[in-house]
Amino acid sequence: MMTSLLVRKPLVELTKGVNGLKRYSPEVRGSSAERVNSFLVSSKAIFKPPKAIRGGIPICFPQFANHGPLESHGFARNRFWSIDKDPPPFPAATSSRAFVDLILKPSEEDLKIWPHSFEFRLRVALSPGGDLMLTSRIRNTNTDGKPFTFTFAYHTYFSVSDISEVRVEGLETLDYLENKERFTEQGDAITFESEVDKIYLSTPTKIAILDHEKKRTFVIRKDGLPDAVVWNPWDKKAKAMADFGDEEYKHMLCVEAAAVEKSITLKPGEEWRGRQELSAVPSSYCSGQ
Numbered sequence: 001m002m003t004s005l006l007v008r009k010p011l012v013e014l015t016k017g018v019n020g021l022k023r024y025s026p027e028v029r030g031s032s033a034e035r036v037n038s039f040l041v042s043s044k045a046i047f048k049p050p051k052a053i054r055g056g057i058p059i060c061f062p063q064f065a066n067h068g069p070l071e072s073h074g075f076a077r078n079r080f081w082s083i084d085k086d087p088p089p090f091p092a093a094t095s096s097r098a099f100v101d102l103i104l105k106p107s108e109e110d111l112k113i114w115p116h117s118f119e120f121r122l123r124v125a126l127s128p129g130g131d132l133m134l135t136s137r138i139r140n141t142n143t144d145g146k147p148f149t150f151t152f153a154y155h156t157y158f159s160v161s162d163i164s165e166v167r168v169e170g171l172e173t174l175d176y177l178e179n180k181e182r183f184t185e186q187g188d189a190i191t192f193e194s195e196v197d198k199i200y201l202s203t204p205t206k207i208a209i210l211d212h213e214k215k216r217t218f219v220i221r222k223d224g225l226p227d228a229v230v231w232n233p234w235d236k237k238a239k240a241m242a243d244f245g246d247e248e249y250k251h252m253l254c255v256e257a258a259a260v261e262k263s264i265t266l267k268p269g270e271e272w273r274g275r276q277e278l279s280a281v282p283s284s285y286c287s288g289q
């Protein structure tokens, strides 16, 4: 029998668990302390359902934000998931990764608000070098012949030293949606001096977040997820959020690999795959890659 657990907590715990990487490889880049601090979890985060945890990497499914009739970001981030105790192995070439497979299937209650049967397999894997890879496989298991449609995001809360010293590379000159209106980004790398909530469209598969103060760069590589959401609530919205510290916006940035503009449709038996790989490297290491 599978064990029930709250996926939101394990994702936080697993990312803390990169400490354990030392067991897998002597070649871990950066200190374990640096690794542990890669993701922000708010000091005011609420770990009790039905509130989503403010931080880590919430999974937005089957709806991103308020782009549909469901609760914000869909229900997957608020559910108990199961661990698959006998998961399919990785291909031989990547078998050195440590991983866990988490499974979500809809409950009777979920079917009342979103009447579609699915199996969601989330593989959380760590490479020997310390990269975190999340692979979502979502399968339509409807037996009534009906397709379903969804939007999706890995809502990653990156921890940064000072948001005003951070820049994001890879999104310049792209189109984006803001309050559902379309604009085009002008100029160079994205920097931050006020609230931002944008959905960049048709983005490259690699995006970099440069943290000058820490001399650290997060590299996001993604597959099957054409869009990238960039969010920081800034001071006023931060104050209005009960589960977020007033000053925490200064030390976080969400860059979310996503499929929002063009929703995904699956016929019965079809499967979709969306992957996000995260590495944290010294800034000089990243330049020119």
Ligand code: BG6
Pocket (backbone or CB within 6 Å): 052, 065, 072, 073, 155, 197, 198, 229, 231, 254, 256
């Ligand atoms: C971001 C959205 O992904 O998540 C924002 O772009 C939203 O619009 C933010 O405010 C936080 O959402 P929530 O539901 O976790 O408060």
